[in-house]
Amino acid sequence: MSKPTVHWRTEWDNGAPTHVVTLSHTQSQQRDELERTVDNEGFIRDGDEWRPTVGATLHSLFEAIRAIGFVLEFERDDENAPFDLQRLKLKSETREKFETISNVRLDDLAGYCPVQADGQFDGLYFYFRARGSHWRFEAGGNESGTKGATWWHEEYWPNTTGFEAGYMDDEDAIRSILKSVEKFRTEDRTRFQKGHPEYERTTLEGWSLDVLSLSRVVRRLGISGHEAIERAKAYGIELPYFADLELKALETDTGKVVALDKDKGIWTDLPDEDE
Numbered sequence: 001m002s003k004p005t006v007h008w009r010t011e012w013d014n015g016a017p018t019h020v021v022t023l024s025h026t027q028s029q030q031r032d033e034l035e036r037t038v039d040n041e042g043f044i045r046d047g048d049e050w051r052p053t054v055g056a057t058l059h060s061l062f063e064a065i066r067a068i069g070f071v072l073e074f075e076r077d078d079e080n081a082p083f084d085l086q087r088l089k090l091k092s093e094t095r096e097k098f099e100t101i102s103n104v105r106l107d108d109l110a111g112y113c114p115v116q117a118d119g120q121f122d123g124l125y126f127y128f129r130a131r132g133s134h135w136r137f138e139a140g141g142n143e144s145g146t147k148g149a150t151w152w153h154e155e156y157w158p159n160t161t162g163f164e165a166g167y168m169d170d171e172d173a174i175r176s177i178l179k180s181v182e183k184f185r186t187e188d189r190t191r192f193q194k195g196h197p198e199y200e201r202t203t204l205e206g207w208s209l210d211v212l213s214l215s216r217v218v219r220r221l222g223i224s225g226h227e228a229i230e231r232a233k234a235y236g237i238e239l240p241y242f243a244d245l246e247l248k249a250l251e252t253d254t255g256k257v258v259a260l261d262k263d264k265g266i267w268t269d270l271p272d273e274d275e
Helices: 028-040 058-067 092-100 170-186 199-208 214-221 225-235 243-252
Strands: 005-013 016-024 043-046 049-052 071-074 104-110 115-121 124-131 134-141 151-156 256-261 266-271
Touching: 028 043, 028 058, 058 071, 092 170, 104 170, 115 170, 124 170, 134 170, 151 170, 199 214, 199 225, 214 225, 214 243, 225 243
Parallel strands: 005 071
Antiparallel strands: 005 016, 016 049, 043 049, 104 115, 115 124, 124 134, 134 151, 256 266
């Protein structure tokens, strides 16, 4: 016999979710028990639409629904569909600016500690990360990590505990991304290019900020790992806390990048496409 089932789909409106549900294989008594459970978990029911009140959590609701014998079936997102910007809670002017800015596409924005986003702009892949007391925007790499960023920007995030950046809201994250795109488009970027007198310092700063690995730094600068460390110290650049481990790893560097194959669910070696 088929179990009573809740079929689940979520719609968004400026960061506010409405959960659209339909039921199958459900008797009236089971339906009544389900409705009482939903009410007790702090969700407002309006026909087949459920909306959370302040403090209500999906995790608690799902546990309660399963505890009374229901099965949950979730509508799968279309992997090829564009990211739904209505998932984000934004001020009207920020939403309008992001939706109308040219050649910028957001593929994802989610998480806490870190807050992370990625997408495309001007034909380049970008990655955004906010954690601790800083946020960072990287451009020119790729999603798999086989290609390193060729431009980056980091800023201090005002805080009192040292952790606030990792809880940045949608509004602040999108404003930071927009700021970075504008900075990329309007400011001089030549220090990120070979031949510029500040290229070496810029590259070593990228290592310090965790934008670049030591293996990428030594290949880009044509120096050894030990030289990279000494030159970073000479510039007064803070070494990454894992510098010694990276230096040791250079001895066995295969020119491969370890990445997760999402389809197979396994880690695999990919060729490094850096520059």
